[in-house]
Amino acid sequence: MIQIDALPAFSDNYIWLLQDTANRRCAVVDPGDAAPVLAWLGAHPGWVLADILVTHHHHDHVGGVEALKAASGARVCGPAHERIPARDLALEDNATLQVLGLEFQVMAMPGHTLGHIAYYTAQSPTPLLFSGDTLFAAGCGRLFEGTPEQMHQSLQRLAALPAETLVYCTHEYTLSNLRFARAVEPDSEPVRRRFEDVTRLRADNRISLPSNIGLERLTNPFLRTAEISVKQKADEWKGHSNTSQAAVFAALRSWKDVF
Secondary structure: OEEEEEEOOOOEEEEEEEEEEEOOHHHEEEEOOHHHHHHHHHHHOOOEEEEEEEOOOOHHHHHHHHHHHHHHHEEEEEOOOOOOOOEEEOOOOOOOEEEOEEEEEEEOOOOOOOOOEEEEEOOOOEEEEEEOOOEEOOEOOOOOOOOOOHHHHHHHHHHHHOOOOEEEEEEEEEEHHHHHHHHHHHHHHHHHHHHHHHHHHHOOOOOOOEEHHHHHHOOOHOOOOOOOHHHHHHHHOOOOOOOHHHHHHHHHHHHHHHH
């Protein structure tokens, strides 16, 4: 049984800490800062940091990797097609790796960056997805390197995962993403309810994650490009008809960029 906790970093990052409590071994995902992880290890003597999983090369995801590797000797796993500091294992699409007794599948997620990957396992009691900056709760990452077509395809691949899959993304962006979702689907009851729920959580300074794929399908406009009402809003924004789902996605992303 794996326990997962969030270690806050910077202003809105989460470093995900996976804990094998039976064997006192742990792993972290996207440690942009070593300090929160080292503090946790210092407060939990006898625990071993076994693995560091990286989704992409941005500094707020890799900034702590070298220090953690030096302190613990942990195996550093990351995308094969990006420069990842201290990487031991270069991961291609559909590769598998064992982490704390679970088998994870690597999923290529071009869009936010070209080499971005996600980690998925169906071996825990509930499937787990570590999506980095590709799929956010109620949103998605900006396109720094990839094309809208690539990002749309990446998101559709994640949307096809089982509905109960827990989504562990790397930023606390949920409330701002839901404000945009309300603009796209103002009459959506699921979006309204989720906005109210997350507003209460954040007012109490509580985390809004993890999400799950089923909830994202209902409330995340970037996964809802096939919906007529979403296309209509995208068409209004662009001033013309978007003739494909990828074009609808591109319109939504351009709108969100200035929202």
